[in-house]
Amino acid sequence: MTAVEPMNVVADCPFCTLNPERIVSDDDLVIVIRDGYPVSPGHTLIIPKRHVKSIFEATAAEREALLQALDEEKSVLDKEFSPAAYNIGINDGLAAGQTVPHLHIHLIPRFEGDCDDPRGGVRWIFPDKARYWRD
Numbered sequence: 441m442t443a444v445e446p447m448n449v450v451a452d453c454p455f456c457t458l459n460p461e462r463i464v465s466d467d468d469l470v471i472v473i474r475d476g477y478p479v480s481p482g483h484t485l486i487i488p489k490r491h492v493k494s495i496f497e498a499t500a501a502e503r504e505a506l507l508q509a510l511d512e513e514k515s516v517l518d519k520e521f522s523p524a525a526y527n528i529g530i531n532d533g534l535a536a537g538q539t540v541p542h543l544h545i546h547l548i549p550r551f552e553g554d555c556d557d558p559r560g561g562v563r564w565i566f567p568d569k570a571r572y573w574r575d
Contacts, residue, residue: 469505523549
C-alpha cells in the first residue's frame with residue numbers, strides 16, 4: 441500500500457472547497473456527496489479528499505477507499521430509493537467529458553422505465569456506436 445501524500449487542496453476546485461453540509465459521508469480518504477445536478481434521484485459522487493485529477497493518479501489506498509465507499513453508498517441508495525440498477529462512471533480527462541478536474545465516481549441509480557431503451561448504457565456517449573445488438 442502506498443502512503444497518501446498530504447492533502448493538497450486547490451482553492452478554486454469545487455470538490456476541495458465543499459460546504460460540509462453537502463457531505464453525506466466521509467472517511468480519512470474519501471467524501472461522498474449527492475450530485476448538484478442529478479440525472480436521477482440519488483445520483484451520488486464518490487470523491488477522494490486529496491486533489492487528484494485522474495483515477496490513474498490515485499494511490500492504491502485511495503482506490504480501495506473509493507470502491508469501499510461505492511459499495512457502502514450503493515447499500516444506502518438501495519434502501520432509500522430502491523433502484524432497479526446502476527450506472528457507475530468516471531469521466532477521466534477533458535476529452536472524456538470531465539468538467540471538474542478532481543477525480544470523482546458517479547453512482548447513478550437507474551429505475552425501470554426511466555428511459556425508453558436503456559440497452560447500451562454508457563455506450564450512448566457515441567450514439568452511432570451504441571446500438572450494437574440485433575433486435
